[in-house]
Amino acid sequence: MLPSTMNVTLAISNKSLLDKVTSIISSFKDVGLVKNVKDYQELMPELEKTDKNLFFVIDLTSETFSAVTAKAQDIVTDHDKNVIFIVNDDQKTDEKYSAILDNVIGANFKLIELSSLISDLKSETGSDNFPIPINNFYKVTAFPCDIFVKLGVDKYVKIANEKDPVDDNFIQKFKAKRVDSFYVKSHDFYDKCTALFSDKLADVKLFDTKEEYVRKSQEILHGMVKDLGVNEFIVSKVNETLASVEKELQKPNLKKVFNLFEKMKGTFIYDHSYLTMMFCNILCKHMDWESEQVRSKLAMASMFHDLGMANPKKAFYEGAGKSKITTMDQELSQEILDHGRIIAEMLQADKEMPQEVINICLNHHEGLGPEESYPRGLTGTNLTQLECVFIVAHDFVLELYKIAFNTSKIQKAYDAVAQKYTSGNFKAIMKAFEVALEEEIKPSI
Structure with missing residues (x-):
């Protein structure tokens, strides 16, 4: 039985799943601190605590926390069963979970199933x-x-x-x-x-036109980035540049790219591309790159870079790193590893397209060497500063999704990026990013 007051540690990467679990957890009386950890390294010190006033919900379907699986039975024992593991539905009957079935729930759980499981473990009902x-x-x-x-x-x-x-x-x-x-x-x-x-930001049927729907989705994104310390000036500049990018896409020889761009509006690809553009602008400001030409190139790269993905849902996996991607289903793995090359080839059709934009799209998963980067395994010494700005901004946005845009964990997201990008032209970029974080982003949160 759990004590009357519980502090809850969540280990959940998916934003929609985190919202769902947080709503249920928060409905119980005498709930103390509820926090979500970013990765396995941050989770392990929490699990090592001996405080009996702790409760855990850990998503084992996420690559971020899958390493916990081998320790699941010991964790349940150490924490007096005050743990719930979320697993893929077809794994619930797996032999490795046989001794802890009371602490396992399928990923497609109904809301009442999780609440009931918590009630059974806590021996009390939730709030009304x-x-x-x-x-x-x-x-x-x-x-x-x-x-x-x-x-x-x-x-x-x-x-x-x-x-x-x-x-x-x-x-x-x-x-x-x-x-x-x-x-x-x-x-x-x-x-x-x-x-x-659900994973979507808004229901398209709520609006009379797709333009209104996209506007509201962007407004929700604006709220998210403002919570993360992005000021109104940056937001307005990004929107101005975005309008010029859409105008650029009207060219006949970019019709295929334009169609893909329109199709992606309202998806994860569009949303994280928009956020990438935001943080590119912040980095440029602190690199003293204020020219419209530079902003335009980064904006085009932001909105184009993932259009080589046929299925926008697969973009969730792009930041996993080459070593993990190559262990995935072959079709999925190939689409992820090829998407930068595919969009780069499509952009080559426009002879006026800046080569820097094409290079960024091709190289936006480079920078970590042959073990983790793709498609060519480059380090920061082989990349331009402009490419490095984009890569850092893009990876930071992916980290924000991992922490579910929790402003209290903004330093953790930055640290995850800073630990990876240390070579060549990344050094100046990370120095500028550190200044932006301390002088602009954190004070605005």
Whole structure:
């Protein structure tokens, strides 16, 4: 049995899964600190603690935490069963989990399944009110159930009825009052709220045009980057440059690229490309590269670099490193390893396309040598500073997804990038990034 108050450590890389688990965990009474660790190295010291007031939820389907699998049974024993492991559904009956079945749940769990499992381990029921991040409601066109805001301890007021249409103005009104979560009743959370935890930023059907949908998705992204210390000036400059990139794509000889670009709007590829552009601009500012020409090249590279991926969902795996990618399914592995070369060849069709843009697209997974980089295994000594700026910004964005955009872990995301990129032209880039982090990003968080 768990103690009456529990501090919770989550080890979850996927943002939607993290939202789902956090909402359930937060519904229980006497929950103390809830934190999400970034990687295996950060998780292990937590698991070594002997404090009986600890509870863990660890996602073993994530490559980031898969190494924990071999230690699963010992972890359950050491922590008096106060651990839940999320595994692939087809692995639940695997022999290695046979001794800890009470602590295992399939990755496609229903909301009530996880809550019930926590209740069994904690020997108490959860609260009657579940918090859900306010931006999650853009994922649906109508409220799935009655919606409440919290006014104080155990005091809630209903603000919307089930099936009321979701309206942007309505949500903005509460955002202006610094409301970051709406609440739902427990029975509704289990039965009606699954769609609020999908991977998409917003539901396209909520908007009259795709342009409005993209605008709202970008607005949500704006909120995320502002939370991470990106100022309004950078956001406005990025949007100006993005408009010029879209104009550039209207050329007849780039029609195929333009079609791919349009198709990717609203996907992970588009979203993380937009964020990459943001952090490229911050790095340029601290490298004293303020010219429109440089911003334009980095913007084009940001929006083009992953268009060689046929399936945008596969882009989640691109930052795993060559050694891990080559162990994946052959078809998946080949598509990931080839995507930079494919888009570079497509861009060659435009004779006016700057060679620097093509090179960035080809080399955006280079910099770590033959063991981890692809397609050519280059180090920082073989790359230009412009390519290094892009690679650092891009990798930092992938790290932000790993920490689920938790502003308290911004240093961890930076450290993960700084530890990797130490050679050649990366040195000046990382020095500029360190200044940006300390002088601009952290003070704004």
